[in-house]
Amino acid sequence: MNQKLVFKNHLKEMRNAKGLSQSELASMVGVSRQTISSIENGQFNPTAKLALILCIALDQKFEDIFYFELSV
Incomplete structure (x- = not known):
């Protein structure tokens, strides 16, 4: 099997939880x-800087918003 890591996120859920x-x-x-919208839909991966700014804005840890998932 040829598995790869896919960068995913819970941005939409975290944004909604904050009422934004x-x-x-x-x-x-x-x-x-x-x-x-593109980040939430997985069409665009944010830069490290933008990802950290999003974490600060949502008062969340990086690993609570962004994660990797194995895909086949």
């Missing part, structure tokens, strides 16, 4: 709403 819209979170971290 995509636009509100985007404004807080200095990106567009489309960027937040």
Whole structure:
């Protein structure tokens, strides 16, 4: 089997738990709403800097939002 690690996230769940819209979170971290949507949908992986800014904005640890999953 050829397995690979896929970078995933719980950004949408964490954002919703804070009662924030995509636009509100985007404004807080200095990106567009489309960027937040793309991260949530797995179409875009944030830079390390953006990932850490998202963690700070949501008051969460990196490993609580972002994780790797084995995929076949």
